[in-house]
Amino acid sequence: MNTIHDNSPRETVGRSTVARFRMQFQAAAYAALEILSGKGVDRVYCDYHDDFVVRRNVSGAVDYHFFQVKTKGRANQQWNVDEIFSLKKKGKLDTDDRLDAIRQSIAGKLFVHTIEFGEQCREVTVLSNVHFGEDVYEVIDGLTSGASSKKYISQLIEKFAEIISPDAPISAEEVELARKKLSLLPNVQYVGDTLESFSIAAHNAIWKHSEIDLHKHEVDEIANSLVTLVTNKSCAPISNLSKTEMDTVTSVGLDDLLKVLSISTQVYQNLLTGGDPSAIKAASILQRQLKTAGASDSMIEYASQMKVSWDVWVRTARHTFPDFTFNILLDQIDNKCRAWLLGGGVLADLERFVQDVINSPIGAKFSTLNTELVFGAFCASIVRRAAR
Known part of the structure:
Protein backbone atom coordinates (compact mmCIF):
# COMPACT_ATOMS: atom_id res chain seq x y z
CA MET A 1 0.00 0.00 0.00
CA ASN A 2 1.29 3.45 -0.91
CA THR A 3 1.97 5.90 1.91
CA ILE A 4 1.11 9.57 1.57
CA HIS A 5 4.75 10.28 0.67
CA ASP A 6 4.84 7.96 -2.36
CA ASN A 7 2.61 10.20 -4.49
CA SER A 8 3.42 13.79 -5.43
CA PRO A 9 1.07 16.28 -3.79
CA ARG A 10 -1.44 17.93 -6.10
CA GLU A 11 -1.22 21.30 -4.31
CA THR A 12 1.83 22.96 -2.67
CA VAL A 13 1.09 26.62 -3.37
CA GLY A 14 -0.05 27.07 0.23
CA ARG A 15 3.45 26.37 1.51
CA SER A 16 5.07 28.97 -0.75
CA THR A 17 2.35 31.49 0.14
CA VAL A 18 2.99 30.99 3.86
CA ALA A 19 6.74 31.42 3.28
CA ARG A 20 6.14 34.71 1.44
CA PHE A 21 3.94 36.00 4.24
CA ARG A 22 6.55 34.96 6.81
CA MET A 23 9.17 37.04 4.99
CA GLN A 24 6.74 39.99 4.87
CA PHE A 25 6.25 39.71 8.62
CA GLN A 26 10.02 39.55 9.17
CA ALA A 27 10.51 42.72 7.13
CA ALA A 28 7.84 44.56 9.13
CA ALA A 29 9.26 43.31 12.45
CA TYR A 30 12.74 44.51 11.49
CA ALA A 31 11.38 47.93 10.52
CA ALA A 32 9.58 48.18 13.86
CA LEU A 33 12.86 47.91 15.77
CA GLU A 34 13.75 51.43 14.64
CA ILE A 35 11.09 52.61 17.11
CA LEU A 36 13.62 51.82 19.84
CA SER A 37 15.90 54.64 18.65
CA GLY A 38 13.31 57.27 19.60
CA LYS A 39 14.30 59.32 16.57
CA GLY A 40 11.01 59.65 14.71
CA VAL A 41 9.60 56.24 13.85
CA ASP A 42 6.84 55.59 16.39
CA ARG A 43 4.58 52.98 14.78
CA VAL A 44 4.60 50.28 12.08
CA TYR A 45 1.27 49.23 10.58
CA CYS A 46 1.06 45.57 9.58
CA ASP A 47 -0.81 44.55 6.41
CA TYR A 48 -2.85 47.74 6.62
CA HIS A 49 -2.95 49.94 3.49
CA ASP A 50 0.08 47.93 2.32
CA ASP A 51 2.35 45.06 3.36
CA PHE A 52 3.59 47.37 6.09
CA VAL A 53 3.71 51.11 6.68
CA VAL A 54 6.25 52.97 8.81
CA ARG A 55 4.92 56.08 10.56
CA ARG A 56 7.22 58.91 11.58
CA ALA A 61 4.43 66.28 12.00
CA VAL A 62 3.36 62.82 10.80
CA ASP A 63 4.32 61.07 7.56
CA TYR A 64 4.15 57.52 6.21
CA HIS A 65 6.54 55.21 4.36
CA PHE A 66 4.75 52.43 2.44
CA PHE A 67 6.41 49.08 1.70
CA GLN A 68 5.60 46.26 -0.69
CA VAL A 69 7.53 43.06 0.10
CA LYS A 70 8.21 40.94 -3.00
CA THR A 71 10.33 37.80 -2.84
CA LYS A 72 11.65 35.12 -5.15
CA GLY A 73 12.66 31.56 -4.37
CA ARG A 74 16.20 31.63 -5.77
CA ALA A 75 18.88 34.15 -4.86
CA ASN A 76 20.12 34.50 -8.47
CA GLN A 77 16.73 35.66 -9.76
CA GLN A 78 15.98 39.32 -10.47
CA TRP A 79 12.88 41.46 -10.84
CA ASN A 80 12.42 42.92 -14.31
CA VAL A 81 10.59 46.02 -15.45
CA ASP A 82 7.49 44.13 -16.58
CA GLU A 83 7.10 42.47 -13.17
CA ILE A 84 7.49 45.71 -11.23
CA PHE A 85 5.67 48.14 -13.55
CA SER A 86 3.68 45.90 -15.95
CA LEU A 87 5.43 48.02 -18.55
CA LYS A 88 6.18 46.69 -22.03
CA LYS A 89 9.29 47.86 -23.83
CA LYS A 90 7.55 47.75 -27.20
CA GLY A 91 4.27 49.29 -28.28
CA LYS A 92 2.41 52.37 -27.17
CA LEU A 93 0.64 53.23 -23.95
CA ASP A 94 -2.50 54.08 -25.83
CA THR A 95 -5.23 51.87 -24.37
CA ASP A 96 -7.10 51.86 -21.08
CA ASP A 97 -6.07 48.25 -20.50
CA ARG A 98 -2.36 49.05 -20.72
CA LEU A 99 -2.70 52.05 -18.43
CA ASP A 100 -4.74 50.04 -15.94
CA ALA A 101 -2.17 47.24 -15.99
CA ILE A 102 0.49 49.71 -14.84
CA ARG A 103 -1.88 51.13 -12.24
CA GLN A 104 -2.41 47.60 -10.85
CA SER A 105 1.29 46.73 -10.90
CA ILE A 106 3.55 46.53 -7.85
CA ALA A 107 4.87 50.05 -8.44
CA GLY A 108 1.52 51.39 -9.61
CA LYS A 109 -0.25 50.48 -6.37
CA LEU A 110 2.51 52.15 -4.41
CA PHE A 111 2.28 55.31 -6.49
CA VAL A 112 -1.43 55.59 -5.68
CA HIS A 113 -0.42 56.22 -2.04
CA THR A 114 1.53 59.29 -3.13
CA ILE A 115 -1.73 60.86 -4.33
CA GLU A 116 -4.08 59.57 -1.65
CA PHE A 117 -1.78 60.69 1.18
CA GLY A 118 -0.14 63.67 -0.54
CA GLU A 119 2.65 65.29 1.46
CA GLN A 120 2.13 62.79 4.28
CA CYS A 121 3.43 60.07 1.97
CA ARG A 122 7.15 60.29 2.65
CA GLU A 123 8.26 57.45 0.37
CA VAL A 124 7.12 54.20 -1.27
CA THR A 125 9.45 51.22 -1.47
CA VAL A 126 9.64 47.78 -3.04
CA LEU A 127 11.61 45.52 -0.70
CA SER A 128 12.95 42.18 -1.88
CA ASN A 129 15.26 39.32 -0.96
CA VAL A 130 16.77 39.45 -4.47
CA HIS A 131 18.12 42.12 -6.80
CA PHE A 132 16.31 44.24 -9.38
CA GLY A 133 17.27 44.30 -13.04
CA GLU A 134 19.06 47.30 -14.52
CA ASP A 135 15.96 48.20 -16.53
CA VAL A 136 14.00 48.71 -13.28
CA TYR A 137 16.57 51.25 -12.12
CA GLU A 138 16.44 52.96 -15.52
CA VAL A 139 12.70 53.47 -15.15
CA ILE A 140 13.10 54.90 -11.65
CA ASP A 141 15.88 57.22 -12.85
CA GLY A 142 13.62 58.43 -15.67
CA LEU A 143 10.69 59.02 -13.33
CA THR A 144 12.93 60.91 -10.90
CA SER A 145 14.49 63.16 -13.55
CA GLY A 146 11.33 63.51 -15.62
CA ALA A 147 13.04 62.51 -18.85
CA SER A 148 14.45 59.45 -20.61
CA SER A 149 16.00 58.60 -23.98
CA LYS A 150 14.04 55.35 -24.03
CA LYS A 151 10.62 55.62 -25.60
CA TYR A 152 8.78 53.23 -23.28
CA ILE A 153 10.01 55.17 -20.24
CA SER A 154 9.21 58.57 -21.72
CA GLN A 155 5.68 57.33 -22.47
CA LEU A 156 5.32 56.29 -18.82
CA ILE A 157 6.43 59.76 -17.72
CA GLU A 158 4.00 61.39 -20.12
CA LYS A 159 1.05 59.22 -19.01
CA PHE A 160 1.98 59.16 -15.31
CA ALA A 161 -0.82 61.45 -14.06
CA GLU A 162 -3.42 59.60 -16.09
CA ILE A 163 -2.20 56.27 -14.68
CA ILE A 164 -2.15 57.06 -10.97
CA SER A 165 -5.07 59.48 -10.83
CA PRO A 166 -7.50 58.57 -13.63
CA ASP A 167 -10.58 60.08 -11.99
CA ALA A 168 -9.27 63.41 -10.72
CA PRO A 169 -6.84 65.93 -12.22
CA ILE A 170 -3.60 66.55 -10.31
CA SER A 171 -1.20 69.44 -10.62
CA ALA A 172 2.19 69.30 -12.32
CA GLU A 173 3.82 69.80 -8.93
CA GLU A 174 1.94 66.84 -7.44
CA VAL A 175 2.97 64.69 -10.39
CA GLU A 176 6.63 65.61 -10.04
CA LEU A 177 6.66 64.94 -6.30
CA ALA A 178 4.89 61.61 -6.73
CA ARG A 179 7.27 60.37 -9.45
CA LYS A 180 10.27 60.87 -7.15
CA LYS A 181 8.97 58.88 -4.18
CA LEU A 182 9.56 55.33 -5.43
CA SER A 183 12.66 53.52 -4.12
CA LEU A 184 14.02 49.98 -4.10
CA LEU A 185 15.46 47.94 -1.22
CA PRO A 186 17.14 44.94 -2.88
CA ASN A 187 18.83 41.78 -1.59
CA VAL A 188 17.56 42.23 1.98
CA GLN A 189 19.25 39.62 4.17
CA TYR A 190 16.91 39.71 7.17
CA VAL A 191 14.03 37.92 5.44
CA GLY A 192 14.16 34.21 4.71
CA ASP A 193 12.55 30.80 5.02
CA THR A 194 13.90 30.45 8.56
CA LEU A 195 14.43 32.85 11.45
CA GLU A 196 18.22 32.47 11.50
CA SER A 197 19.09 35.51 9.37
CA PHE A 198 16.32 37.58 10.93
CA SER A 199 17.58 36.76 14.44
CA ILE A 200 21.08 37.98 13.60
CA ALA A 201 19.75 41.16 12.01
CA ALA A 202 17.32 41.77 14.89
CA HIS A 203 20.15 41.41 17.41
CA ASN A 204 22.23 43.98 15.53
CA ALA A 205 19.26 46.35 15.17
CA ILE A 206 18.38 46.15 18.86
CA TRP A 207 21.97 47.01 19.74
CA LYS A 208 22.11 49.81 17.17
CA HIS A 209 18.89 51.46 18.30
CA SER A 210 19.07 50.87 22.06
CA GLU A 211 22.51 49.36 22.93
CA ILE A 212 20.76 46.52 24.73
CA ASP A 213 23.09 43.50 24.75
CA LEU A 214 21.45 40.08 24.62
CA HIS A 215 22.46 36.43 24.91
CA LYS A 216 21.79 34.13 21.96
CA HIS A 217 18.88 32.34 23.61
CA GLU A 218 17.31 35.73 24.38
CA VAL A 219 17.78 36.86 20.78
CA ASP A 220 16.15 33.72 19.39
CA GLU A 221 13.19 34.10 21.74
CA ILE A 222 12.79 37.81 20.93
CA ALA A 223 13.06 37.19 17.17
CA ASN A 224 10.31 34.59 17.32
CA SER A 225 8.15 36.85 19.49
CA LEU A 226 8.62 39.80 17.12
CA VAL A 227 7.48 37.84 14.08
CA THR A 228 4.57 36.36 16.03
CA LEU A 229 3.60 39.88 17.15
CA VAL A 230 3.55 41.16 13.56
CA THR A 231 1.67 38.07 12.39
CA ASN A 232 -1.05 38.68 14.96
CA LYS A 233 -1.25 42.38 14.09
CA SER A 234 -1.54 41.48 10.40
CA CYS A 235 -4.37 39.02 10.90
CA ALA A 236 -6.52 40.78 13.50
CA PRO A 237 -10.09 41.80 12.47
CA ILE A 238 -10.42 45.55 11.90
CA SER A 239 -14.14 46.15 11.41
CA ASN A 240 -15.85 48.91 13.40
CA LEU A 241 -12.76 50.11 15.24
CA SER A 242 -11.96 53.65 16.36
CA LYS A 243 -8.71 55.28 15.25
CA THR A 244 -7.10 54.54 18.60
CA GLU A 245 -8.30 50.94 18.52
CA MET A 246 -7.04 50.61 14.95
CA ASP A 247 -3.56 51.68 16.03
CA THR A 248 -3.59 49.15 18.87
CA VAL A 249 -4.89 46.28 16.74
CA THR A 250 -3.02 46.75 13.45
CA SER A 251 0.31 48.29 14.39
CA VAL A 252 3.43 47.78 16.47
CA GLY A 253 4.33 50.58 18.88
CA LEU A 254 6.89 51.10 21.61
CA ASP A 255 4.75 49.41 24.27
CA ASP A 256 4.60 46.26 22.12
CA LEU A 257 8.39 46.21 21.70
CA LEU A 258 9.00 46.77 25.41
CA LYS A 259 6.82 43.73 26.17
CA VAL A 260 8.78 41.62 23.68
CA LEU A 261 12.03 42.81 25.28
CA SER A 262 10.59 42.06 28.76
CA ILE A 263 10.94 45.69 29.80
CA SER A 264 8.31 47.26 32.04
CA THR A 265 6.65 50.21 30.34
CA GLN A 266 6.39 51.98 33.69
CA VAL A 267 10.08 51.45 34.47
CA TYR A 268 10.97 52.86 31.05
CA GLN A 269 8.63 55.82 31.49
CA ASN A 270 10.09 56.57 34.94
CA LEU A 271 13.62 56.69 33.53
CA LEU A 272 12.57 58.63 30.43
CA THR A 273 10.72 61.23 32.49
CA GLY A 274 13.76 61.50 34.74
CA GLY A 275 15.83 62.65 31.78
CA ASP A 276 17.77 59.43 31.09
CA PRO A 277 18.87 59.69 27.42
CA SER A 278 19.24 55.89 27.23
CA ALA A 279 16.05 55.00 29.05
CA ILE A 280 15.41 51.75 27.16
CA LYS A 281 18.91 50.47 27.76
CA ALA A 282 18.86 51.51 31.42
CA ALA A 283 15.45 49.92 31.96
CA SER A 284 16.62 46.67 30.36
CA ILE A 285 19.79 46.48 32.46
CA LEU A 286 18.06 47.40 35.70
CA GLN A 287 15.15 45.07 35.18
CA ARG A 288 17.28 42.07 34.20
CA GLN A 289 19.75 42.50 37.07
CA LEU A 290 17.15 43.07 39.77
CA LYS A 291 14.96 40.26 38.44
CA THR A 292 17.99 37.96 38.71
CA ALA A 293 18.48 39.25 42.27
CA GLY A 294 14.94 38.18 43.14
CA ALA A 295 13.13 41.53 42.97
CA SER A 296 9.41 41.69 42.27
CA ASP A 297 7.96 43.85 39.51
CA SER A 298 6.85 46.45 42.06
CA MET A 299 10.35 46.58 43.56
CA ILE A 300 11.87 47.05 40.11
CA GLU A 301 9.48 49.90 39.40
CA TYR A 302 10.41 51.44 42.78
CA ALA A 303 14.09 51.01 41.90
CA SER A 304 13.63 52.98 38.68
CA GLN A 305 12.01 55.80 40.66
CA MET A 306 14.92 55.82 43.12
CA LYS A 307 17.46 55.90 40.30
CA VAL A 308 15.71 58.99 38.95
CA SER A 309 15.78 60.56 42.44
CA TRP A 310 19.50 59.83 42.65
CA ASP A 311 20.17 61.32 39.21
CA VAL A 312 18.33 64.49 40.22
CA TRP A 313 20.25 64.65 43.53
CA VAL A 314 23.56 64.23 41.67
CA ARG A 315 22.87 67.18 39.38
CA THR A 316 22.60 69.43 42.44
CA ALA A 317 25.32 67.80 44.57
CA ARG A 318 27.95 68.21 41.86
CA HIS A 319 27.70 71.96 42.36
CA THR A 320 27.35 71.84 46.16
CA PHE A 321 30.27 69.65 47.29
CA PRO A 322 33.96 69.70 46.36
CA ASP A 323 34.71 67.56 43.30
CA PHE A 324 37.24 65.46 45.24
CA THR A 325 34.77 64.65 48.03
CA PHE A 326 31.95 63.96 45.61
CA ASN A 327 34.06 61.60 43.47
CA ILE A 328 35.21 59.70 46.56
CA LEU A 329 31.53 59.07 47.33
CA LEU A 330 30.89 57.79 43.80
CA ASP A 331 33.91 55.46 44.04
CA GLN A 332 32.63 54.16 47.39
CA ILE A 333 29.21 53.42 45.88
CA ASP A 334 30.74 51.70 42.83
CA ASN A 335 33.01 49.57 45.04
CA LYS A 336 30.11 48.50 47.27
CA CYS A 337 27.94 47.75 44.25
CA ARG A 338 30.72 45.64 42.72
CA ALA A 339 31.16 43.76 46.01
CA TRP A 340 27.41 43.09 46.16
CA LEU A 341 27.35 41.81 42.57
CA LEU A 342 30.43 39.61 43.08
CA GLY A 343 28.85 38.26 46.26
CA GLY A 344 25.92 36.93 44.26
CA GLY A 345 23.81 40.06 43.87
CA VAL A 346 21.04 38.79 46.16
CA LEU A 347 18.35 41.33 46.96
CA ALA A 348 18.22 40.36 50.65
CA ASP A 349 21.87 41.44 51.01
CA LEU A 350 21.47 44.79 49.30
CA GLU A 351 20.26 46.82 52.28
CA ARG A 352 23.42 45.95 54.25
CA PHE A 353 25.62 47.29 51.44
CA VAL A 354 23.48 50.42 51.17
CA GLN A 355 23.77 51.07 54.91
CA ASP A 356 27.53 50.56 54.73
CA VAL A 357 27.73 53.55 52.38
CA ILE A 358 25.49 55.75 54.55
CA ASN A 359 27.46 54.89 57.72
CA SER A 360 30.90 55.26 56.11
CA PRO A 361 33.09 58.31 56.84
CA ILE A 362 32.55 59.64 53.30
CA GLY A 363 28.80 59.02 53.52
CA ALA A 364 28.62 61.02 56.75
CA LYS A 365 29.80 64.12 54.86
CA PHE A 366 26.56 64.14 52.83
CA SER A 367 23.79 64.91 55.31
CA THR A 368 20.97 64.50 52.79
CA LEU A 369 21.88 60.92 51.89
CA ASN A 370 19.32 58.34 52.99
CA THR A 371 18.47 54.73 52.20
CA GLU A 372 16.30 55.59 49.18
CA LEU A 373 18.94 57.81 47.57
CA VAL A 374 21.77 55.33 48.06
CA PHE A 375 19.57 52.52 46.74
CA GLY A 376 19.03 54.72 43.68
CA ALA A 377 22.80 55.22 43.52
CA PHE A 378 23.29 51.45 43.48
CA CYS A 379 20.75 51.19 40.65
CA ALA A 380 22.64 53.86 38.71
CA SER A 381 25.90 51.99 39.33
CA ILE A 382 24.35 48.71 38.09
CA VAL A 383 23.36 50.42 34.86
CA ARG A 384 26.71 52.22 34.50
CA ARG A 385 28.75 49.05 35.05
CA ALA A 386 26.70 47.00 32.57
CA ALA A 387 26.92 49.77 29.97
CA ARG A 388 30.72 49.89 29.96
Missing part, protein backbone atom coordinates in the same frame (compact mmCIF):
# COMPACT_ATOMS: atom_id res chain seq x y z
CA ASN A 57 6.16 61.54 14.06
CA VAL A 58 8.60 64.43 14.52
CA SER A 59 7.36 67.32 16.67
CA GLY A 60 3.78 66.46 15.76
